[in-house]
Amino acid sequence: MTRRRIALAVAVLLLALFPLTGSAFYTELVTKVMILAIFALSLDLLVGYTGLVSFGHAAYYGVGAYVLGLMAPKYEAANLWLTLPVAIAVAGIAALAVGAFVVRVKGIYFIMVTLAFAQMFYFVFHDTAFGRGSDGISMNFKPTAAIGAFVPFDLANATHVYYFVFVLLALVFVFLRLLLRSTFGRALQGIRSNEHRMRSLGFPVYLYKLASFGIAGALAGLAGYLYALQFGFVNPELLSWHQSGNVLLMLILGGQGSLIGAVVGAFAFVAMEEIYSAVTTHWQLLLGATIIALVIFLPGGLASVAQRFQRKLIGGPPNE
Amino acid sequence: MSDALFTTQGLTRRFGGLTAVNDVAIALHRERLHAVLGPNGAGKTTLINLLSGDLPASSGRIFYKGGDISRLPPDRRSRLGIGRSYQKTNIFPAFSAFENCRLAAQSRAPRVFAIVSDALAQVPVCDAARRALDAAGLSARADMIASALSHGEQRQLEIAMVLATAPDVLLLDEPLAGMGAEEAQLMIELLRKLKTEHAILLVEHDMDAVFAVADTITVMVNGQVLESGPPAQIRASAAVRSAYLGDEAPG
Numbered sequence: 190m191t192r193r194r195i196a197l198a199v200a201v202l203l204l205a206l207f208p209l210t211g212s213a214f215y216t217e218l219v220t221k222v223m224i225l226a227i228f229a230l231s232l233d234l235l236v237g238y239t240g241l242v243s244f245g246h247a248a249y250y251g252v253g254a255y256v257l258g259l260m261a262p263k264y265e266a267a268n269l270w271l272t273l274p275v276a277i278a279v280a281g282i283a284a285l286a287v288g289a290f291v292v293r294v295k296g297i298y299f300i301m302v303t304l305a306f307a308q309m310f311y312f313v314f315h316d317t318a319f320g321r322g323s324d325g326i327s328m329n330f331k332p333t334a335a336i337g338a339f340v341p342f343d344l345a346n347a348t349h350v351y352y353f354v355f356v357l358l359a360l361v362f363v364f365l366r367l368l369l370r371s372t373f374g375r376a377l378q379g380i381r382s383n384e385h386r387m388r389s390l391g392f393p394v395y396l397y398k399l400a401s402f403g404i405a406g407a408l409a410g411l412a413g414y415l416y417a418l419q420f421g422f423v424n425p426e427l428l429s430w431h432q433s434g435n436v437l438l439m440l441i442l443g444g445q446g447s448l449i450g451a452v453v454g455a456f457a458f459v460a461m462e463e464i465y466s467a468v469t470t471h472w473q474l475l476l477g478a479t480i481i482a483l484v485i486f487l488p489g490g491l492a493s494v495a496q497r498f499q500r501k502l503i504g505g506p507p508n509e
Numbered sequence: 510m511s512d513a514l515f516t517t518q519g520l521t522r523r524f525g526g527l528t529a530v531n532d533v534a535i536a537l538h539r540e541r542l543h544a545v546l547g548p549n550g551a552g553k554t555t556l557i558n559l560l561s562g563d564l565p566a567s568s569g570r571i572f573y574k575g576g577d578i579s580r581l582p583p584d585r586r587s588r589l590g591i592g593r594s595y596q597k598t599n600i601f602p603a604f605s606a607f608e609n610c611r612l613a614a615q616s617r618a619p620r621v622f623a624i625v626s627d628a629l630a631q632v633p634v635c636d637a638a639r640r641a642l643d644a645a646g647l648s649a650r651a652d653m654i655a656s657a658l659s660h661g662e663q664r665q666l667e668i669a670m671v672l673a674t675a676p677d678v679l680l681l682d683e684p685l686a687g688m689g690a691e692e693a694q695l696m697i698e699l700l701r702k703l704k705t706e707h708a709i710l711l712v713e714h715d716m717d718a719v720f721a722v723a724d725t726i727t728v729m730v731n732g733q734v735l736e737s738g739p740p741a742q743i744r745a746s747a748a749v750r751s752a753y754l755g756d757e758a759p760g
Contacts, residue, residue, distance in 0.1 A: 391587030391616035
């Protein structure tokens with residue numbers, strides 16, 4: 190346990206000090222990775238802890254991004270403190286609306302209907318004027334963090350954005366840690382372990398799954414908002430099944446069922462993207478080969494490398 | 510004479526052309542153990558599935574504490590105080606024995622909105638879990654991962670989990686399945702203890718166990734009730750002997 194805590198503390202310290210390296214390119218890259226880590230963490234709650242494999246999670250990521258895109262005025266900056274909560278709420282509500290239907294089915298059917306709903310969302314943004322169509326929305330200004338006259342940080346400054354995202358990533362991580370240790374979180378893990386038994390013990394399983402789906406959607410919306418904040422541009426591809434697939438791949442890479450795994454997976458995914466695309470234009474081939482190799486030889490994902498030498502004698506649901 | 514806590518009327522379940530349970534009437538009373546015997550395929554497990562809500566009935570009704578529960582799903586019935594154990598061990602294999610029981614106990618105090626406070630800090634739930642483990646004789650094994658327990662210990666855990674939900678009615682499906690003689694004896698002792706506080710329906714193959722603890726025995730054959738009454742009546746019944754007991758009538 191303590192060895193893990195030390196490793197975690199070191200990683201947090203490295204992340205906190207990273208912008209001091211001075212490279213603008215890498216600061217923005219790591220910001221991008223941290224945003225994807227929040228996205229991956231949100232899906233991990235569903236997949237790794239509730240046992241619901243969603244292939245349509247990008248829908249809520251995209252909704253969060255589009256909330257900023259649609260709320261951003263043309264000639265002035267949107268307010269962070271107004272638009273961010275709205276993005277989280279709208280994404281969460283969208284997830285609850287879809288969840289009310291999809292959570293009724295299991296296994297492969299669940300995967301299919303989550304994909305189907307995500308495709309519906311995608312086409313609404315792609316084909317209708319609601320989201321300004323396939324061209325997407327370009328924002329002329331970064332949101333402002335002003336509260337009245339006081340401006341705590343400047344979101345046009347890449348280093349400020351880095352730390353803003355860093356703090357949010359830490360908050361999401363801590364929130365999920367606490368959630369998973371709570372009675373609610375333990376019930377979710379019970380559902381993943383043996384849903385039938387949970388029902389026979391008196392748990393209203395449908396409601397628990399629905400709540401998990403909603404929370405996961407809300408957190409995905411947060412990640413999507415941050416994406417829109419960083420890039421200043423949203424388009425329907427944010428809701429595509431490629432995006433849903435990528436975030437699932439991050440969990441496979443890093444190992445589901447551990448929060449660290451989601452973060453490690455996001456880093457590994459982007460790292461491979463960067464490294465392989467420098468080697469060849471067919472980098473996706475290399476990425477696919479790596480993932481296949483990992484699934485065969487390291488099914489627990491990259492985060493399980495440390496665990497392989499730990500013998501578990503004490504029980505309790507899988508947590509850190 | 511205690512009043513009937515749990516009764517069924519004309520309970521029937523069909524699967525296409527096959528009638529697995531046909532027009533069964535059962536009554537369970539507080540502090541009484543009602544055993545159901547029958548050869549394989551008699552419909553005993555289907556009967557328990559109907560009572561617990563795992564299977565909906567084709568026709569007939571189920572009453573509990575005066576209310577009609579026939580249409581209620583398993584989780585509702587459980588919350589009303591009907592606990593069920595499974596013939597095929599149905600636990601959380603990756604969790605410790607303690608966590609298995611703690612989850613079961615948590616179902617009575619779910620505290621759904623307490624999403625950031627530690628579940629292990631909920632003392633009443635943890636205490637209920639420890640008491641259930643104690644009653645089933647598993648205190649020494651509390652911290653072992655359930656999948657690492659012996660088969661007999663897993664059957665004990667199966668019972669402990671039901672007890673942790675503090676039910677009024679126990680529906681037990683072959684709790685002695687696969688147990689050795691010593692473990693079976695412990696389980697029979699446990700059943701005797703449980704009888705003092707619950708209404709029990711026991712489906713079992715172990716003849717000695719049944720005759721040791723049952724107040725009423727119902728014998729089922731091909732989905733129908735062949736005979737129902739006190740153990741002495743069943744033991745003496747020629748119809749039962751020829752249909753089921755054969756040459757092994759217990760003395």
